[in-house]
Amino acid sequence: MHRSRQQVLTKVMEEDLTVLVEGRTGVTWFLGALEGTFAGAPFAAGLRYTRTWIYDHDHGWRVVAAHASSV
Numbered sequence: 001m002h003r004s005r006q007q008v009l010t011k012v013m014e015e016d017l018t019v020l021v022e023g024r025t026g027v028t029w030f031l032g033a034l035e036g037t038f039a040g041a042p043f044a045a046g047l048r049y050t051r052t053w054i055y056d057h058d059h060g061w062r063v064v065a066a067h068a069s070s071v
Helices: none
Strands: 007-022 025-038 041-056 060-070
Antiparallel strands (some): 041 060
16 A cells, blocks of 8 residues: 555654564554544544564564454
8 A cells, every 4th residue: 555655644753662573573562643644635543554574584573464443
């Protein structure tokens, strides 16, 4: 969504961020308030993002799974 500019964020306010790393795998939990546009329409929302990451020497940290929900 970001790459295609379908979603453009103008404000990100982090309320909580938890990071767990075990070897070359990590999980992040983000809670915050976002503002911007989606498909050209303005939005403001509280969101929780959960992402699973994997590390490799060629690419660094990459997201392999993600989930977002409104709060």
